[in-house]
Amino acid sequence: MKYIKVKFWGVRGSIPTPGPSTIRYGGNTPCIEVQFQDGPLFILDAGTGIRELGKQLLKRNQPVNAYIFLSHYHWDHIQGLPFFRPAYQAGNRFTIIGSDDTNVNLNEIISFQMNPTYFPVAIEDMMADIQFRSIGEETFEIEGVRVQSMYLNHPGYALGFRFTYQGRHLVYISDNEPFRPFRNPETPDVKQVQKKKLEEIFDNFVENKDETLIRFCEHADLLIHDSQFLPEEYQEKITWGHSPFDYTVDLAVKSMVKQLILFHHDPLHDDRMIDRIQALSQQRLKESGYAIPCWAAQEGMIIEI
Amino acid sequence: MSQEKNYDILVIDDNLEQANLIKLLLEQYGFNAKYLTDSSKAFDMILKEKPRLVILDIMMPEVDGLRLCKMIKQHPDTANTRIIIYTGKNYESDRRKALALGADVFLTKPTRSYVLLDAIKNLLLPASDEIYQS
Numbered sequence A: 001m002k003y004i005k006v007k008f009w010g011v012r013g014s015i016p017t018p019g020p021s022t023i024r025y026g027g028n029t030p031c032i033e034v035q036f037q038d039g040p041l042f043i044l045d046a047g048t049g050i051r052e053l054g055k056q057l058l059k060r061n062q063p064v065n066a067y068i069f070l071s072h073y074h075w076d077h078i079q080g081l082p083f084f085r086p087a088y089q090a091g092n093r094f095t096i097i098g099s100d101d102t103n104v105n106l107n108e109i110i111s112f113q114m115n116p117t118y119f120p121v122a123i124e125d126m127m128a129d130i131q132f133r134s135i136g137e138e139t140f141e142i143e144g145v146r147v148q149s150m151y152l153n154h155p156g157y158a159l160g161f162r163f164t165y166q167g168r169h170l171v172y173i174s175d176n177e178p179f180r181p182f183r184n185p186e187t188p189d190v191k192q193v194q195k196k197k198l199e200e201i202f203d204n205f206v207e208n209k210d211e212t213l214i215r216f217c218e219h220a221d222l223l224i225h226d227s228q229f230l231p232e233e234y235q236e237k238i239t240w241g242h243s244p245f246d247y248t249v250d251l252a253v254k255s256m257v258k259q260l261i262l263f264h265h266d267p268l269h270d271d272r273m274i275d276r277i278q279a280l281s282q283q284r285l286k287e288s289g290y291a292i293p294c295w296a297a298q299e300g301m302i303i304e305i
Numbered sequence B: 001m002s003q004e005k006n007y008d009i010l011v012i013d014d015n016l017e018q019a020n021l022i023k024l025l026l027e028q029y030g031f032n033a034k035y036l037t038d039s040s041k042a043f044d045m046i047l048k049e050k051p052r053l054v055i056l057d058i059m060m061p062e063v064d065g066l067r068l069c070k071m072i073k074q075h076p077d078t079a080n081t082r083i084i085i086y087t088g089k090n091y092e093s094d095r096r097k098a099l100a101l102g103a104d105v106f107l108t109k110p111t112r113s114y115v116l117l118d119a120i121k122n123l124l125l126p127a128s129d130e131i132y133q134s
Helices: A050-059 A106-113 A190-196 A199-204 A211-217 A230-237 A244-257 A270-286 B016-028 B039-049 B065-073 B092-100 B112-126
Strands: A004-010 A031-036 A041-044 A065-069 A092-100 A129-134 A139-142 A145-151 A159-165 A168-173 A222-226 A260-265 A295-298 A302-304 B008-010 B034-038 B053-056 B081-089 B105-108
Touching: A004 A041, A004 A050, A004 A168, A004 A222, A031 A050, A092 A106, A129 B053, A145 A211, A159 A211, A168 A211, A168 B081, A199 B016, A211 A244, A211 B016, A222 A244, A230 A244, A244 A260, A244 A270, A260 A270, A270 A295, A295 B065, B008 B016, B008 B039, B016 B034, B016 B112, B039 B065, B053 B065, B053 B112, B065 B081, B081 B112, B092 B105
Parallel strands: A041 A065, A065 A092, A092 A129, A168 A222, A222 A260, A260 A295, B008 B034, B008 B053, B053 B081, B081 B105
Antiparallel strands: A004 A031, A004 A302, A031 A041, A139 A145, A145 A159, A159 A168
16 A cells, blocks of 8 residues: 655744754744655645755755645745745746635735745746645545645634545644634534523534534544643633644544644743653543554654555 | 514524524524525625625635625625624634624624624614514
């Protein structure tokens, strides 16, 4: 059976965090290389990690043809793109895939980042063939890989992706917050609506979007998911658009995934804190009776599924 | 409010239970409400049926609520439609965007029924009308 090779080039959320206290897990913002055996090359997000990936791709001395999936356009997910050297080389070909925003389309979003006010080189100076593909929540196929996308709970339009290739499933959810942090999960039975006071049902109704997310992740061979916070930190940061590790672990258990990677590390967390989140996550999995492999994402880490 | 008045409200939400619940609630208070879970059909329906008020979810697979809001407000035949965004997305940036696009009210789920009903009352009824007469 053919494999999917996943390499992490950037694992940090929000802002790069160079320095001795983050040297083991790494300080570059999100970028993941996904090579499908005998299939296409996908790049997930274009944080500062994409710069090193670009250098590596150039060393191969072959034309680069890749699909760059952008989960959304907060700085940490696009700030590496102007420094991605293969994009400046004629003969290479990139398809940038992501959601439009309400008032600007994908092409404009990426071009604006290279407006001369912000960056001295324009997107027109990128000599590679660069195409844009705007998507929403949909399913499509690229060179034998089935791609599914889903809007996440994060400010703006953030997408999660599920890739299926030769019976293997990879799910990438970089930035996501529990869908219902404020209420208990009891969903009333609307069929009983005539028997109860409507107002009471309405007041307690919480849309069960978490169920949709569980189905989206179900049976993945590898789930890469936001786990930025400790639970106590999350209580102070509800509506920031990120998850506490316990939510991420529970999602992995409910979705019955085979391996979990904790991603989008908090810029305030040093290596020791990430060690702790990893250990607590492994402990929670063990206690749940579903002790799958679980690691905190680390720059340079390679996983084959 | 008096029952003979016909205040058409269209609820657009991809979650069937949620959409139906809002419709039932509004009907209980005398509003004439419909719902639609397929947002790709929403704009055509709004153009054709011209509801006075639309309640829009944001995160929907076909056409999201903010894009619909923009389409409604930009089309001369529908620009006067009142819009309530009712979303599970509790983010200030989304609220600002919705209001900039012309939404009248931005409510986050879950909310209390009286909050939604008050918002509708403020948008549709003259100040003297009373919607809580049951």
